Amino acid sequence: MNIPAQPMATSSVSVGNGESRVSKAKDKVKMNAQDVKVFYGDAQAINGIDLDIYENEVLAFIGPSGCGKSTFLRCLNRMNDTIDICRVEGKITLDNNDIYAPDRDVVLLRAQVGIVFQKPNPFPKSIYENIAYGPRLHGLARRKAELDDIVESSLRRAGLWEEVKDRLDKPGTGLSGGQQQRLCIARTVAVSPDIILMDEPCSALDPIATAKVEQLIDELSESYTIVMVTHNMQQAARVADRTAFFHMGDLVEVDSTDQIFTNPQDQRTHDYITGRFG
Amino acid sequence: MSISIEQRRQHRLMTIEKSLAKRHRKENAFRRMGLMAVITGMTLVAILFVSILMRGVPAFWQATFYTDVYFDPDIIQLEPKPERESGESQFAFDERYSQWLTRAGLVNWQTLIDNALEEALGEEVEPRQLRDLRALVTSGERYALRDRFVEDPSLLGQTIELKMLASANVDVWIKGNIDRDLPDARQQLSAQTREWADRLEEQGVIRNAFSTSLFLNTDSRSSLASAGLAGAFMGSLFMMVVVIALSVPLGVSSAIYLEEFAPKNRLTDLIEININNLAAVPSIVFGLLGASIFIGYLRLPLSAPLVGGLVLTLMTLPTIIIATRASLRSIPPSIRQAALGIGASRVQTVFHHVLPLALPGILTGSILGVAQALGETAPLLLIGMNAFVANVPGTPLEQSTALPVQIYLWQGNELRNFFEARTSAAIIVLLGLMLSLNALAIWLRKKFETRW
Numbered sequence: 081m082n083i084p085a086q087p088m089a090t091s092s093v094s095v096g097n098g099e100s101r102v103s104k105a106k107d108k109v110k111m112n113a114q115d116v117k118v119f120y121g122d123a124q125a126i127n128g129i130d131l132d133i134y135e136n137e138v139l140a141f142i143g144p145s146g147c148g149k150s151t152f153l154r155c156l157n158r159m160n161d162t163i164d165i166c167r168v169e170g171k172i173t174l175d176n177n178d179i180y181a182p183d184r185d186v187v188l189l190r191a192q193v194g195i196v197f198q199k200p201n202p203f204p205k206s207i208y209e210n211i212a213y214g215p216r217l218h219g220l221a222r223r224k225a226e227l228d229d230i231v232e233s234s235l236r237r238a239g240l241w242e243e244v245k246d247r248l249d250k251p252g253t254g255l256s257g258g259q260q261q262r263l264c265i266a267r268t269v270a271v272s273p274d275i276i277l278m279d280e281p282c283s284a285l286d287p288i289a290t291a292k293v294e295q296l297i298d299e300l301s302e303s304y305t306i307v308m309v310t311h312n313m314q315q316a317a318r319v320a321d322r323t324a325f326f327h328m329g330d331l332v333e334v335d336s337t338d339q340i341f342t343n344p345q346d347q348r349t350h351d352y353i354t355g356r357f358g
Numbered sequence: 359m360s361i362s363i364e365q366r367r368q369h370r371l372m373t374i375e376k377s378l379a380k381r382h383r384k385e386n387a388f389r390r391m392g393l394m395a396v397i398t399g400m401t402l403v404a405i406l407f408v409s410i411l412m413r414g415v416p417a418f419w420q421a422t423f424y425t426d427v428y429f430d431p432d433i434i435q436l437e438p439k440p441e442r443e444s445g446e447s448q449f450a451f452d453e454r455y456s457q458w459l460t461r462a463g464l465v466n467w468q469t470l471i472d473n474a475l476e477e478a479l480g481e482e483v484e485p486r487q488l489r490d491l492r493a494l495v496t497s498g499e500r501y502a503l504r505d506r507f508v509e510d511p512s513l514l515g516q517t518i519e520l521k522m523l524a525s526a527n528v529d530v531w532i533k534g535n536i537d538r539d540l541p542d543a544r545q546q547l548s549a550q551t552r553e554w555a556d557r558l559e560e561q562g563v564i565r566n567a568f569s570t571s572l573f574l575n576t577d578s579r580s581s582l583a584s585a586g587l588a589g590a591f592m593g594s595l596f597m598m599v600v601v602i603a604l605s606v607p608l609g610v611s612s613a614i615y616l617e618e619f620a621p622k623n624r625l626t627d628l629i630e631i632n633i634n635n636l637a638a639v640p641s642i643v644f645g646l647l648g649a650s651i652f653i654g655y656l657r658l659p660l661s662a663p664l665v666g667g668l669v670l671t672l673m674t675l676p677t678i679i680i681a682t683r684a685s686l687r688s689i690p691p692s693i694r695q696a697a698l699g700i701g702a703s704r705v706q707t708v709f710h711h712v713l714p715l716a717l718p719g720i721l722t723g724s725i726l727g728v729a730q731a732l733g734e735t736a737p738l739l740l741i742g743m744n745a746f747v748a749n750v751p752g753t754p755l756e757q758s759t760a761l762p763v764q765i766y767l768w769q770g771n772e773l774r775n776f777f778e779a780r781t782s783a784a785i786i787v788l789l790g791l792m793l794s795l796n797a798l799a800i801w802l803r804k805k806f807e808t809r810w
Contacts, residue, residue: 159698162694164621188701190700191700191701194700197699203711213702264696267696268699271701
């Protein structure tokens with residue numbers, strides 16, 4: 081299902097002024113989770129979660145530390161596979177295909193569902209190589225010029241092109257923290273995934289860098305589905321269309337961001353967003 | 359009230375100050391201890407190096423005769439060196455040539471040396487003194503003379519200046535490595551030989567010259583002065599080739615598999631424990647293993663560098679595996695996650711990102727392991743590499759000895775006052791080789807080092 085991303089009816093998008101985003105009209109389910117349970121050895125981290133993720137939405141996971149939001153996020157592109165003791169039950173589909181099916185190629189899945197981590201983790205290579213690695217890996221560019229184009233457009237999308245265009249051959253690790261994180265986002269974008277997962281992408285950044293990344297998420301949501309974990313409720317309010325509240329391995333409530341922050345249905349959500357715990 | 363707060367503040371400060379003094383004392387004591395440890399270590403190393411250098415360096419120069427040797431046709435009664443005639447078969451020519459060589463071997467080359475020495479001394483030597491005269495030049499030189507003539511028969515009738523090694527005992531006497539006041543009965547050389555040696559040294563016939571024989575000759579028992587390291591060096595070289603060719607690829611690939619791909623279960627735990635234990639097994643045990651498997655069971659030849667290399671490979675493998683695993687483990691997991699996150703497979707993640715970053719550590723570990731193998735002696739004794747071998751091995755299957763074993767053999771030689779210096783010289787060669795290997799390790803580390 082490769083329907084090109086439509087610039088949908090997006091009404092005024094405002095970022096950073098405290099006003100919450102106006103939801104876009106979305107109805108197509110991109111990913112779906114049914115009764116997902118995750119175990120680390122004998123300890124259960126996720127107690128059975130059902131969730132729909134719609135195409136081109138920004139979905140934020142909030143909740144106190146250790147509530148399972150990052151664990152669940154990592155289930156969505158099977159990054160949990162790399163942890164030996166981690167076991168996932170239930171069913172997660174991407175475009176109605178089970179991503180945990182035995183014949184499912186995890187490499188292809190991760191090309192479709194990219195991930196940006198909490199701490200910027202550029203490769204200790206040049207800026208160019210950081211971006212070019214993914215497309216080269218998947219054979220997305222046949223000629224050098226094509227690869228150059230992908231590198232440029234990815235860096236442009238990440239709002240980094242103007243800052244680094246003169247030093248593409250310099251190491252990516254030499255950039256500032258915020259630039260490194262945008263480089264990592266560009267690296268993910270370069271593979272042209274359908275969905276970008278972000279695991280607290282701004283928690284290691286200062287407020288200015290955070291604002292830039294948030295703006296970037298907003299722009300990317302035009303063409304990508306974005307699922308992000310955040311500790312920062314204001315951030316969720318600023319960038320997310322919908323917000324999901326996790327608590328102790330349960331998905332307590334998921335609704336439009338407005339609804340969650342103004343009229344939560346569950347007492348725990350209410351307590352959390354009003355600062356009673358967390 | 360305010361006084362009491364102020365007093366308490368003062369009291370608190372005093373308490374902290376008191377504890378501060380104690381902390382500083384402890385810190386200083388620890389620093390002094392550390393410094394002492396370093397100084398002690400450095401002093402011992404310095405003593406070791408100085409003593410080895412002081413003994414070994416003089417052995418690189420040896421008492422050498424510079425004399426005119428007359429290739430006397432009356433003594434060398436040989437027909438001209440055969441040339442292949444037209445119409446003669448190769449076989450017939452070879453036959454003729456080898457007969458000529460045999461006759462060349464029968465020529466009394468020693469007489470040429472005797473005559474040259476008589477000339478240098480300027481006196482007629484009586485036949486009963488011939489023994490004393492022949493104690494001057496090392497016995498290997500007559501063969502060197504023969505080989506030189508066979509190489510170039512046009513020397514017949516000519517007089518040329520030749521360098522000939524003095525015998526080991528003369529070298530000892532000239533260098534003062536024996537007490538000159540010892541009574542005749544306890545001297546290694548007769549009074550006559552000693553007198554001649556002193557006279558020739560005064561005349562400048564005997565000089566100290568750089569000892570090429572130390573590097574170009576093999577070990578020798580008949581001509582001790584020309585005993586060299588060439589055979590042992592080649593033996594060690596062949597062994598190192600075998601060790602590097604086997605232990606580095608085997609060790610690195612098993613480490614990569616165990617660290618990056620193997621499931622973590624009881625079996626891999628058991629393997630890990632075993633590898634760690636193997637690294638601590640005394641090397642002589644590996645020698646026993648090699649003797650029983652490679653020689654006893656597989657019937658590989660005794661004293662062969664191939665077998666030595668195999669034994670040292672077994673010994674080096676755990677070291678390389680442990681170093682490689684530690685190096686792989688030190689690569690931050692974020693790099694692996696980054697690669698996996700954009701869809702690299704596990705193999706791609708390892709070979710594109712983890713391995714290049716771990717390379718400096720892997721190289722250092724491997725080279726240090728190989729250097730350790732280079733210096734290993736005990737296991738080689740058990741597979742017969744301590745045999746006396748007077749040939750430079752041409753292949754890893756020929757009999758050979760190794761540098762550390764040669765040191766061990768020379769150290770036990772009964773001509774102590776000559777071989778003590780020779781042993782130290784051999785140690786210097788071995789240390790030089792090791793230092794170069796370690797320097798290579800450091801250079802590779804610097805070259806491949808990447809920061810992240």
